Amino acid sequence: MTEQTASNKFDWAGPAFKARLNKRKRSQLTLKLLGLGAISIAFGMLFLLVASLVSTGYHAFTQTHIEVEVFLDPEQINADDPNRGNYRQIITDTLVTQFPEVADDRAELRKLTSILSNGAQFSIRDEVVADPDLIGQTVTFKVPVSDPYDQLNKGLMDRETPEEFRRLKNEEIANFDILKERGMVSKPLNTALITNADSRFPELAGLKGAIIGSFYALLTCFLLSFPIGIGAAIYLEEFAPKNKVSDLIEININNLAAVPSVVFGLLALAVFLGWFGMPRSAPFVGGMTLALMTLPTIIIATRASLKAVPPSIREAALGVGASKQQVVFGHVLPLAMPGILTGTIIGLAQALGETAPLLLIGMNAFITSAPATPFDSATALPTQIFIWADSPERGFVSRTSAAILVLLSFLIMMNGIAIFLRQKFQRKW
Amino acid sequence: MTLLAFLILFCAVMIGYMLNLRAARAIRAGGTRLHSLDGFHGGFSALVTLVPTFFIILFWMMFQGTVIQSLVKAGLPAGTLEGLGTGEVQLIMSEIRSIAGGRIFGTPEDWKLEAADRLVSLRATSSILLVVVTVIMTAVLILLSRKTVAAEFRARQGVEKIILSLMIGCATVAIFVTVGIVGSLMFETYRFFEMVPIADFLFGTTWEPQIPIREDQIAAEGAFGMVPVFLGTLVIATIAMIIATPIGLFSAIYLHEFASDRARAYIKPLLEILAGVPTVVYGFFAILVIAPAIRSFGTDLGLPIAPNTALAAGVVMGIMLVPFISSFADDALAAVPHSLRDGSLALGATQAETISKVLFPAAIPGIVGGILLAVSRAIGETMIVVMAAGLIAKMTINPLDSVTTVTVQIVTLLIGDTAFDSPKTLAAFALGMVLFLMTLVINIFALRIVRKYREIYD
Missing domain, CATH: 1.10.3720.10 (MetI-like)
Structure with a gap:
C-alpha cells in the first residue's frame, strides 16, 4: 500500500508536469485567441460594410452641375402658357453658343446635348412657370449633367480605359473638359437626393417619395400597434386569469414574433389586398402589415416593463381604495411608460428596415411623385434601396449606398432616442 | 367625408362627456351622494358613444370599396365581362376608376363612362350616408347614456367593463393574426393543389413556374x-x-x-x-x-x-x-x-x-x-x-x-x-x-x- 503511494507520487517540478501545464496554458490561450478572432471577424465585417457603403455612397451626396446662360427665347415659349415651350431647343441653343462649330452636325449636336440631364429642360421650365417675366431675358441656370458625365467628373470613370469600353467617347470627354476649363462645371451638394422623388435618371432620382412613404407607413404602424400592443400587454400581465385561453394567446404572441416577415407579406396580399380590396402600393396598407409584425415586439416589451414595476406600488394604491384599473392606469402604467416607449421605438426601427412584406404589397412600384396621402401609391426607404440596387445605371450604385446611409442614420437616430429614454427615465427600484 | 364623420364623432364624444358630467354634478349639488365620481359618468357616455360608432366607421371604410365595386360591376351592360379572366376584369375596373378620378386616356367606350359616373355618384352617396349614420348613432347613444346618470348608477364599473373588453379585444388580435395567416395560406394553397397535384409539388424535382399566360405564348409547360x-x-x-x-x-x-x-x-x-x-x-x-x-x-x-x-x-x-x-x-x-x-x-x-x-x-x-x-x-x-x-x-x-x-x-x-x-x-x-x-x-x-x-x- 505505502509502496504504491510512493510510486504514484507525482513529481511537481519534473518536465512531465511542466509539459502538461504548458499544454493547458496553450489551450487556454487558444480559446482566448479564437474568441478574439471571432469578434474581430464580426467587427471586420461591420467595418467593411460601413466602409464600403460610405466609400461608394459619398459620391452621391454631390452632383455635377453646369452653369449655363440661357436665353429664354420668346419664340420658343408661349407666354400665355409657359408650360408649353420648346425648352429642349432652348437648351440645345445654349450649348451651341459654347460650341458654335457643331451647329450643323446633327450627330455632333446629339453628343453635345447628352451632357445635360434630361431633367434640365424641366427645371428651366419650372423656373419659367414660376416667374413668366423671365421670358425674353438671359438667365443663368445651374442644371445637372447626365450620369456618365457626373461619373467622369467624380473620377469614377477611368480615362485610361480604351475608348470602346468606355461609356463616353474621347470627343465627348473633350467637350466636357472644355466646359470645365471655362469654369462652368461645379459640384454642389446634391439636394435633389432629398427633395426629388424617384426617377429613371440617376442624376434626378431622390428619396423624397420614399421618405414620405416610410413616414406614413411608420405612422400607421405606430397608431395601430401602440394602443393595441399596450392594451394586450396590460390585459395579459395584469388582468388575465391563468387559463388555457391566456396560455394560447401567449404562445401565439411568441410564435408571431418568429414568423418570417415574408409570410406577413403573403397575409397582407391575400387579406388586405385580395379580400378587402385595399389599394396596392399604399403606405397605409404597408403600415398595417408592419403593425402586425411590430405588435409582438411591443407586447413583449410592455409586459417586461410592467413586470418591473414593484408590487409595493400596486399594493399601496389598492390599499387606499383604488380599483384594479385605477391602479394600473393611474400608477403602474405611467411608471412603466419609459420602458414601453423604448421597446416601441426599437420595434418601429425594426419596422422601418423591413422590406420583404412591402415588396409583396407592391411598394416597389416606380413612382415619380411623392405621396400626398397615406393611400397614394408610394415606395418606402428599404424598397427604394431595393429598386435602386436592381437598376443597371452606374449612377445608382452610389445612390443606393447613399440611400442606405440615409436609412441607417434614421435607424441610429431612433435607437439613440430609445437609449436616451432608457438612460434618462429608467428607475432602479 | 370620412374625416367629417370622425370629426362629428369626436364632437359627440365631447358633448356626451360634458352632458353626463354636468348632470352628475347637478345631482351632487342637490345633496345626494353618487356611487361613482362625476368623471366616470362622463367617461361612460364618451366610451358608449365612441366605441360602437368608431367600429362602424371603420367597417364602413373597409368594405365600402368592395361593395361599390361590385355594385358598379353588376350595373355594367349584360355580357361585357363575359368570358374575361380576372386580370382583364381588374384592368377594366381600374380604367373605370381612373376615369372617375378624372384621368381619361384616349376615348373610352360609353359604357365605361357611364360606369365611372355611377362610381362617382355611388361614392358620394356612400360618404353622405356614412355621415348621416354617424350623426344618428352618436345622437342616440348620447341620449341613451345621458339617461343612465343617477345616484345609484355604477358608472365606474361600466367604464371598467368597457375598457376591459377593449383590452381583451386587443389581446385576441394576436390570435386573429395567426388565424389570418393560417387561413389565407391554407385557402390559397388548397386552390393551388386543385390545379397541381400535391405529390408533384412535394416530390417533383423540377421547378419552372413560368407558364404561358396566353395560348400562343412560348413558355415552358410549368x-x-x-x-x-x-x-x-x-x-x-x-x-x-x-x-x-x-x-x-x-x-x-x-x-x-x-x-x-x-x-x-x-x-x-x-x-x-x-x-x-x-x-x-x-x-x-x-x-x-x-x-x-x-x-x-x-x-x-x-x-x-x-x-x-x-x-x-x-x-x-x-x-x-x-x-x-x-x-x-x-x-x-x-x-x-x-x-x-x-x-x-x-x-x-x-x-x-x-x-x-x-x-x-x-x-x-x-x-x-x-x-x-x-x-x-x-x-x-x-x-x-x-x-x-x-x-x-x-x-x-x-x-x-x-x-x-x-x-x-x-x-x-x-x-x-x-x-x-x-x-x-x-x-x-x-x-x-x-x-x-x-x-x-x-x-x-x-x-x-x-x-x-x-x-x-x-
Missing part, C-alpha cells in the same frame, strides 16, 4: 416540384450556419469569460449593431462587396463560379446571424449557476477547461435552442437571398453554383402580379405554407428546449 427550391434553401442556410455558429459561439465565450467588464460594455452593443442592420442593406453588401470578392478569388484559383453564388448569400446571412447566436449563447452561459463555475475554478481548472468541460455542457440546451432559432431565421430570411441568390432552381449542393430559395421564389412569383387564379401566383402561397410550417416547427421545438433547460436551475 413544373412545380419544390425539391430543388427546398434544397437551395438548405444549402444557403447551411453555409450561413457554418459561418455564424463558430463565430457566434466563440465571441460569446470570449465575452462571457475573458473580456473585462469595460470591454464587454463596448463590444456587446457593437455586435448588436450587426443585428440591427436591415436585411436589404446586407443584400446590397452581398452584391457590392462579397460576391465580386468571391468571384475574383475563384477566378484566381481557376474555379468556375456562378454570378449569384450560394456562397455569397450564405456568408452574408451568416454574418447577420452572428449577434443572434452570440447573445443566445451568452444568455445560456450566464444562466449556468455560479456555483458550478466557482467549483470548477476552485478545483484548479483553467478558465478554458471550465468553459469547455463545465459551463458549455451545462449550457448546451440553451445554445442549441438559440442555434435552432437562427436556423429558422436563415430559412425565412428574404432580402439577402432575393438580392444575392439566383432565380433558377437547380438540383445541386455545390455552394459555388447559383441556387434559389423558397423566399426568393415567393417574392419573384408575386412581384407585380395580383391575379390569384394562375398556378404561378398560387404556388407562392403553397411555398409560403411550407415556409410557415417549417419555421413554426423549428421555433416551437427550439423554444421548448430553451424553456425546459431554464426550469432545471430555477
